[in-house]
Amino acid sequence: MKVRIGFEIHEQLATRTKLFCTSPADYRDAEPNTNVCEICLGMPGAKPMGVNAEAVEGAVAIALMLNCEIVQEPVYILRKHYDYPDLPSGYQRTSMPIGRNGELAGVGIWEVHLEEDPGKYDPVTGKVDYNRSGVPLVEIVTAPDITSPEEARAFMRELVKVLQYSRRVRREGGTMRVDVNVSIEDGARVEIKNINSIRGLYRALKFEITRQKNLRRRGKAVRRETRAYIEEQMITRSMRTKETAEDYRYIPDPDLPPLRITPELVERIRRELPEAPHQKLARFVEQYRISRDDAWAITSEPEMADAFEQVCTQVEPARAAAFFRHIIKKTLNYHNLSFAESGIRVEDIVQVLRAISEGRLSQQAGELVMRRVVEGERAAEVLREMSRVDEQSLVSAVEQAIHQNPGAVEDYRRGKQEAINYLVGQVMRITKGRADAARALELLRERLS
Amino acid sequence: MAAEFVLEHSPEEHLARCLDRIEREDGRINAFIELNPRASEEVREAPHGRLRGMVVGVKSNINVRGLRATCASRTLENYVSPYDAVVVERLRREGAVVVGMTNMDEFACGSSGETSFFGPTRNPVAEDRIPGGSSSGSAAAVAAGFADAALGSDTGGSIRNPASHCGVVGVKPTYGLVPRHGLIDLAMSLDQIGPITRDVRTAALLLEVIAGRSREASMLNASPEPYSQRLTPDLSGVRVGFAREFEEFTAPEILGVVKRSLRRLEAQGAEVVEVELPSLEKALPTYYLIVFVEFFSATRRYDGRRYGHRIEEVCGAEVLRRILLGSYISQKEYAGRYYRRALQFRSLIRRELLEALEKVDVLAGPTTPKLPHRLGEELSPLEMYAYDLLTVPANLAGIPAGVVPAGRAGGIPVGLQVHAKPLQEQLMLNVMLAAEGRE
Numbered sequence: 080m081k082v083r084i085g086f087e088i089h090e091q092l093a094t095r096t097k098l099f100c101t102s103p104a105d106y107r108d109a110e111p112n113t114n115v116c117e118i119c120l121g122m123p124g125a126k127p128m129g130v131n132a133e134a135v136e137g138a139v140a141i142a143l144m145l146n147c148e149i150v151q152e153p154v155y156i157l158r159k160h161y162d163y164p165d166l167p168s169g170y171q172r173t174s175m176p177i178g179r180n181g182e183l184a185g186v187g188i189w190e191v192h193l194e195e196d197p198g199k200y201d202p203v204t205g206k207v208d209y210n211r212s213g214v215p216l217v218e219i220v221t222a223p224d225i226t227s228p229e230e231a232r233a234f235m236r237e238l239v240k241v242l243q244y245s246r247r248v249r250r251e252g253g254t255m256r257v258d259v260n261v262s263i264e265d266g267a268r269v270e271i272k273n274i275n276s277i278r279g280l281y282r283a284l285k286f287e288i289t290r291q292k293n294l295r296r297r298g299k300a301v302r303r304e305t306r307a308y309i310e311e312q313m314i315t316r317s318m319r320t321k322e323t324a325e326d327y328r329y330i331p332d333p334d335l336p337p338l339r340i341t342p343e344l345v346e347r348i349r350r351e352l353p354e355a356p357h358q359k360l361a362r363f364v365e366q367y368r369i370s371r372d373d374a375w376a377i378t379s380e381p382e383m384a385d386a387f388e389q390v391c392t393q394v395e396p397a398r399a400a401a402f403f404r405h406i407i408k409k410t411l412n413y414h415n416l417s418f419a420e421s422g423i424r425v426e427d428i429v430q431v432l433r434a435i436s437e438g439r440l441s442q443q444a445g446e447l448v449m450r451r452v453v454e455g456e457r458a459a460e461v462l463r464e465m466s467r468v469d470e471q472s473l474v475s476a477v478e479q480a481i482h483q484n485p486g487a488v489e490d491y492r493r494g495k496q497e498a499i500n501y502l503v504g505q506v507m508r509i510t511k512g513r514a515d516a517a518r519a520l521e522l523l524r525e526r527l528s
Numbered sequence: 529m530a531a532e533f534v535l536e537h538s539p540e541e542h543l544a545r546c547l548d549r550i551e552r553e554d555g556r557i558n559a560f561i562e563l564n565p566r567a568s569e570e571v572r573e574a575p576h577g578r579l580r581g582m583v584v585g586v587k588s589n590i591n592v593r594g595l596r597a598t599c600a601s602r603t604l605e606n607y608v609s610p611y612d613a614v615v616v617e618r619l620r621r622e623g624a625v626v627v628g629m630t631n632m633d634e635f636a637c638g639s640s641g642e643t644s645f646f647g648p649t650r651n652p653v654a655e656d657r658i659p660g661g662s663s664s665g666s667a668a669a670v671a672a673g674f675a676d677a678a679l680g681s682d683t684g685g686s687i688r689n690p691a692s693h694c695g696v697v698g699v700k701p702t703y704g705l706v707p708r709h710g711l712i713d714l715a716m717s718l719d720q721i722g723p724i725t726r727d728v729r730t731a732a733l734l735l736e737v738i739a740g741r742s743r744e745a746s747m748l749n750a751s752p753e754p755y756s757q758r759l760t761p762d763l764s765g766v767r768v769g770f771a772r773e774f775e776e777f778t779a780p781e782i783l784g785v786v787k788r789s790l791r792r793l794e795a796q797g798a799e800v801v802e803v804e805l806p807s808l809e810k811a812l813p814t815y816y817l818i819v820f821v822e823f824f825s826a827t828r829r830y831d832g833r834r835y836g837h838r839i840e841e842v843c844g845a846e847v848l849r850r851i852l853l854g855s856y857i858s859q860k861e862y863a864g865r866y867y868r869r870a871l872q873f874r875s876l877i878r879r880e881l882l883e884a885l886e887k888v889d890v891l892a893g894p895t896t897p898k899l900p901h902r903l904g905e906e907l908s909p910l911e912m913y914a915y916d917l918l919t920v921p922a923n924l925a926g927i928p929a930g931v932v933p934a935g936r937a938g939g940i941p942v943g944l945q946v947h948a949k950p951l952q953e954q955l956m957l958n959v960m961l962a963a964e965g966r967e
Contacts, residue, residue, distance in 0.1 A: 099745075125709065
């Protein structure tokens with residue numbers, strides 16, 4: 080049976096301010112309902128400022144990276160009316176398409192447009208937090224070109240990568256929301272809402288396709304309806320049918336003149352467009368002479384690809400590539416973190432790779448260092464600690480220092496406190512700097528008291 | 529000519545006199561919903577600006593921090609503004625003092641001043657009559673001498689209609705000249721804030737203070753002009769258009785006053801020319817369809833979750849009628865038939881007015897087709913809407929229009945309405961000054 084799947088993907092844009100006011104778009108550290116003003120609260124009388132130019136440019140850049148045409152005609156901002164506690168003015172502002180007729184990985188992109196995020200409603204406590212209200216979202220609508228949950232998952236991974244590469248979306252994670260349309264053999268189209276991860280997407284599709292196939296096998300028709308994905312149970316549940324579908328009463332927002340996206344703006348954004356993932360992959364293979372597999376792993380995230388290029392200015396690319404693909408990727412997977420979230424710095428990688436190449440560190444120990452870096456330490460400190468002399472060698476170094484410097488020992492015993500610092504210095508010299516200075520001081524004091 | 533507000537007394541003394549008059553007479557007139565308890569303090573701290581000491585009433589649909597912007601509705605009876613409208617900020621910066629929030633038709637839905645949740649307002653000049661609306665309290669407060677000036681809002685005549693009935697000056701500026709941020713919506717594509725005053729000079733001064741660009745999206749990129757300094761009653765070479773259709777729709781006693789006023793303009797050098805506005809009769813249905821849809825949208829936020837009441841549960845009959853009609857005609861299956869059609873007619877009317885204004889410099893004529901009715905007299909909705917026939921075209925076209933007292937008919941004030949091209953407020957005010965017959 081032929082399955083057709085299409086997506087509507089919403090992702091927050093990483094702008095400085097919200098879409099229609101100057102409240103910050105990043106609300107993550109704010110107390111509930113503090114990252115707001117009368118405009119994003121939709122208070123009586125408040126009027127929107129013009130559409131945030133940074134958000135418009137972000138949507139254009141993403142549309143271009145998805146190979147869309149940018150619309151020439153004026154782009155109206157519509158009011159979509161519905162009644163829900165998270166929507167402070169009773170309507171959500173959503174633009175007409177900014178980009179159209181794009182394509183990614185063989186899947187058609189119908190349109191790309193801008194929207195404002197509503198607030199966050201907690202049905203359990205009945206409380207609403209409007210910090211998010213008015214944050215710019217980009218919405219991407221695909222053609223129903225996908226035919227299985229596996230394909231859906233692969234496409235989604237590719238799309239997420241392109242969005243990350245655009246550098247226009249929030250990198251904190253957890254802001255993506257996907258609505259999915261599924262139909263079987265030209266049956267009724269079912270929309271699934273409330274999906275916010277690729278794993279959730281895969282499971283929701285698995286369940287929904289089975290549900291629809293079972294209905295058909297029993298000779299029943301699939302109803303045109305909207306269903307919610309219930310994450311905990313991995314099922315979908317009916318929300319509303321076509322008969323009870325809401326009428327959003329769209330009107331062009333009278334407070335907002337339509338956007339005009341000039342060809343000059345489009346050209347400027349096109350010129351400054353970041354490299355797409357597949358372009359970067361090809362360049363890495365060519366420029367650094369590394370394998371496609373290495374390049375594919377390294378370019379899975381733009382921040383990782385950037386770090387790789389910086390490491391390559393100091394370390395031989397082939398060794399760097401192997402380290403990225405095998406050690407760093409593995410460490411990130413183990414901690415379930417992205418490179419951007421991991422806190423790994425270029426200097427950490429360079430220091431570990433140097434230690435390995437100088438024979439001071441084994442490959443396996445290198446992996447342990449990276450793990451501790453991800454847990455919040457710096458590679459330099461970890462390496463220093465790992466290379467320290469053991470207690471027994473330290474004791475003999477201390478004894479050697481005392482034996483070789485009777486003058487300093489004499490001075491110290493006569494009450495000249497500074498003399499002991501000289502002796503610590505001698506211990507460090509003897510151990511080639513690999514002693515723990517604090518422990519050496521302790522041992523010297525014991526011996527000389 | 530000094531571009532400043534001039535007082536006979538100290539600002540404190542002047543405010544005290546206004547408050548005294550309000551206390552004695554507003555129990556009867558009902559121009560104010562709420563007085564500003566901090567007014568006396570504010571007048572002492574007021575900066576020495578162009579409006580120093582000016583006592584201003586603000587319509588109850590404009591946000592003044594700390595005062596209630598009720599829109600004269602139970603819906604917002606407990607809504608205390610957390611912010612100042614841009615126009616209020618600008619008034620304060622020039623030394624004006626807000627004396628209180630004026631009465632109005634509920635959510636500005638009305639042309640008589642009778643639909644307020646806080647009771648109707650009387651016309652101070654003819655107390656058995658309505659003051660007109662919806663800026664009823666603003667016009668009445670100025671006519672009764674409770675305030676030097678008031679801010680009103682005009683969606684389809686709400687400044688000009690009560691100005692005409694109460695014998696005061698009222699200006700609806702070009703759409704996008706005065707910031708609306710802080711004005712609670714009736715119909716966003718038509719609403720403008722404007723001054724109501726006792727003379728043209730004060731209106732010009734107030735307008736130059738509140739006009740000019742701001743950060744909101746729907747503003748024109750226009751600078752304020754020193755209207756009050758450039759005022760002149762000399763109309764040499766000015767062509768004044770009078771539309772044949774005005775006569776068709778207007779009561780003869782009003783036409784008589786208006787025509788005498790046109791003769792005064794001729795005496796100041798103007799040439800009066802007849803023009804045609806064949807689509808005038810389409811203006812009213814066009815206007816109301818747009819208002820219903822935009823008002824429906826604007827009222828969705830009063831869902832009972834944030835401001836205490838769900839609007840449909842507590843509002844008056846006229847507000848409810850507009851919400852229900854707006855909801856009905858903006859449904860998916862009707863949107864093309866009504867709202868989009870209305871927007872097309874709006875373009876037609878705008879084009880026709882701008883074409884007429886190509887042939888002449890201003891259009892002058894009556895403000896309302898009939899004199900104000902007696903308070904409490906029952907009118908059908910369509911009879912009530914008919915008051916707006918001559919005022920809605922300016923809003924549909926986005927052009928400025930002002931009203932100046934032209935005389936009286938049977939003791940009831942009649943205002944002359946002057947329309948000008950977009951951003952030609954100066955010329956409009958000059959014509960109004962000439963008609964005013966002062967200076």
